[in-house]
Amino acid sequence: MTLLITYSLLAAIAMAANIGAQHLTLLAYAGKFAMPLSVAVGTGVGLVIKYMLDKKFIFRFQATSAVHDGTTFILYTAMGLATTVIFWGTEAVFQAVFHTDFMRYLGAVLGLTVGYIVKYNLDKNYVFRNAFNAS
Secondary structure, three states: OHHHHHHHHHHHHHHHHHHHHHHHHHHHOOOOOHHHHHHHHHHHHHHHHHHHHHHHHHOOOOOOOHHHHHHHHHHHHHHHHHHHHHHHHHHHHHHHHHOOHHHHHHHHHHHHHHHHHHHHHHHHHHHOHHHHHHO
């Protein structure tokens, strides 16, 4: 139960960073590619923050070198591709249906929630497998 609460809290932090980065990007740029740019920036910010939080507080992972950490981050990112499709798809559907920023952000939060559930299982079984099984 503690793991669930911790993971949920860390996911909420990463979601807030993602949505905040999207919002700041939209404030800074309102051109033709504003929405896709904001989603890409938010995704990148959320990814880096979530990786740092997950490896420290969820999986207690310690890389043996910068190369090891980089390789793990690449694998972590690869596992996130499918979950990113869930997140982006949900956000895009909410934008297309409701045409409001609030509903687009709600779609993003819902998509991120489902994506993080899937991502935890992928990370536990494929990315941080040895670190998780050792604890």
